[in-house]
Amino acid sequence: MLDLKFIRSNPDKIREMLSNRKNDLDLSVFESIDRERREMLSRMESLRFQRNKVSDDIAAMKKSGQDASSVIAEMKKVSSEIKEIETVLSGIQEKLDGIIMTIPNMPHESVPVGSDEKDNPVIRTWGEIKEKGFEPIPHWEIGERLGILDFARASKLAGARFALYMGAGSRLERAIINFMLDTHVRVHGYTEVLPPFMVNSACMTGTGQLPKFKEDLFKIEGWDHYLIPTAEVPVTNIHREEILKEEDLPIHYVAYTPCFRSEAGSYGKDTRGLIRQHQFNKVELVKFSRPEDSWDELERLTADAEDILKRLELPYRVVTLCTGDLGFSASKTYDIEVWLPGQNLYREISSCSNFTDFQARRAEIRFKRKGAAGTELVHTLNGSGLAVGRTLVAILENYQQKDGSVIVPEALVPYMGGTKAISSRDS
């Protein structure tokens, strides 16, 4: 959510932003409703002023034994008028909120203008793509041949877009989770948290999933709860409606959670393998910072995510999302894309964003500067560190051998109980 005053006083900037984002929202609707709301508001407030004043007079008259019945009768009319305006006003307010909630964040000035992912510039690449000397195969074939991924039985259990990991596959997923958590906690200095995997609608509104992206979420029937689509939601909302102290900042959290997404609208896309699932594991990094620090924090957050791929020796590249591809709440996003030889392409494995004060305003996450009056909104950031299932995909495809086995990356061997290679479900 953007600042109401900012929207009001910078309509040209908003319009430019909307067109850069390929968003067809009509701002003039906002402008007319906003004007209407302010007119009603000042009318109501002056009536309330009158009512408060006369109520005091009535109290004084009663105290001194005077008859106040004629004034009371008059105030009765004023009161009912106030009530009428209140009703109208709350309708207007609701409409206005509805519009404000659908205006996306302002992209940072460094974000390139573009229409879709084809316009995302690659800003760096890391690692060497080696010739294997044989034709690499996609991870779903590797996994099924080794008996560590079973998509047929998964669909018996839950349908399409679910996976069943078996034996060494299951252990590898768990090893990746632990390796990522340990690295972020011990090396990068994050605080580990384990949040609820379902949250109420206030949290979903706070981080921007609601009201605009309802169809992407799984809702619990009969409850005000949703399965989380990312740990960003519960972890960012940890400090919802709080006033933090300046010396508490920055706050760095890392959380492992499963993520649940309906993937509405992605029918026919990535139907094979682990890439696009209704349930997947993710280790997420979340930061709260002072406004002046958030751009540095974004660079470091991205570097922390990249470090996992470096330690696993997986080739990757980093792209900056252009305005047309940028997410609703984000001001700037780096996508980290890992190399998948089995499919001969780069695939998103992490998305690192600075949301500036956009989420903080919705979620009312503020801080108080030492010695200064008043409060300010914090900046929130987050990024995958990394998507666990896709990391497993990258390991299978990059470390596959000619004989069908898969070498375990050195950094993961201790997490696999010493296992150096996977040649069957039980290896």
Add this chain to the structure above:
RNA sequence: GGAGAGAUGGCCGAGUUGGCUGAAGGCGCUCGCCUGCUAAGCGAGUGUAGGGGGUAAACCUCUACCUCGGGUUCGAAUCCCGAUCUCUCCGCCA
């Protein structure tokens, strides 16, 4: 699931015969004074949001907010109804 208690400012905690209470008191915090340092002490200040005025500052003024949403009333933190959350006891259960 059954029975009860409660939700007030950054925190603790008054206020329940409705009206000068945005809210006593304390803690914390900020600024100043004092003390050789520390501790203690003294004085002043200290909520949020939204309007309007003023040069964008200081400042002035209005409105709202005592969990949330309704209701009663000229007027509600205070009365009534509903919701949510917390706590205690009983039952049940991992």
